[in-house]
Amino acid sequence: MKKTYTLTAVARTFEQVARQIAQYIEAQHLAPGTKLPAERALSEILQVSRSSVREGIRVLEILGFLEAKHGEGTFVALPPLCLLPHRMIGLGPSPAEWRDYYDFSLLLARQVILLSAARGNAYDQSSGSDNFWQCMLVFVYDLAERLDATRHTGLWYECFDMVVQYGPLLQQEPPFAFQELIDAHNASDRPRLNELLNRLACNIYHL
Known part of the structure; x- marks a missing residue:
């Protein structure tokens, strides 16, 4: 008999970390233009690896939640409405x-x-x-x-x-x-x- 499989969507680590970072921004009331803590500090705050933090930040940059400025750091941004980024990360x-x-x-x-x-x-x-x-x-x-x-x-x-x-x-x-x-x-x-x-x-x- 041919086997059938049901695939269950599982949130990947970087998606979970992206959500955690977004929740951190909200909890700390970080307004657009505010500089985000460095990767090392965020990894300690969120208790995750720096590589996961880096991937999570990249996701939020793509969604428009964050903006990276060369030589300055990563800053909180106001995401564009049409992307519905809140919907995508469940926030x-x-x-x-x-x-x-x-x-x-x-x-x-x-x-x-x-x-x-x-x-x-x-x-x-x-x-x-x-x-x-x-x-x-x-x-x-x-x-x-x-x-x-x-x-x-x-x-x-x-x-x-x-x-x-x-x-x-x-x-x-x-x-x-x-x-x-x-x-x-x-x-x-x-x-x-x-x-x-x-x-x-x-x-x-x-x-």
């Missing part, structure tokens, strides 16, 4: 960064919703959830798929799903009934859509 964004993700998500949503409405694409699917934010996640994702906007689809889902997962949205009262957004979309009512989306954008100041 939640700071409150300020979370607001940036929320704002960026709404920019994507506005583009997809208005384009779909302009093309007269009626939406009649159910998200299977009574939660406003989960409905929003599925709604924009479905519209982007229908528009064949592959980049928007993946980026929207990753970004907004992280916003929902790490932020206070699920505990907040939505600014309007979600059906209002669907009705405005299906009626291709651009002024009404902009009004509702603006209310979502303003909602960030109450979170």
Whole structure:
């Protein structure tokens, strides 16, 4: 009988160390531009080898968390939003960064919703959830798929799903009934859509 094997993903050492370094930066409140301790010091702090620290630092440089300056050292950086580095290492964004993700998500949503409405694409699917934010996640994702906007689809889902997962949205009262957004979309009512989306954008100041 032919054997079958199930592969289980196991976090590699450098991934674990990258996560530890990111958590150290967060715990120490190291702002962008702050110099990171030397490899030897970090290896002692984290109780891992210097080679693992070096590999972990390299991962964080690639993700944009750190910036190496020749002859000066390694410095904390502000990672670019589009890479979703927090998602990749399983570390939640700071409150300020979370607001940036929320704002960026709404920019994507506005583009997809208005384009779909302009093309007269009626939406009649159910998200299977009574939660406003989960409905929003599925709604924009479905519209982007229908528009064949592959980049928007993946980026929207990753970004907004992280916003929902790490932020206070699920505990907040939505600014309007979600059906209002669907009705405005299906009626291709651009002024009404902009009004509702603006209310979502303003909602960030109450979170």
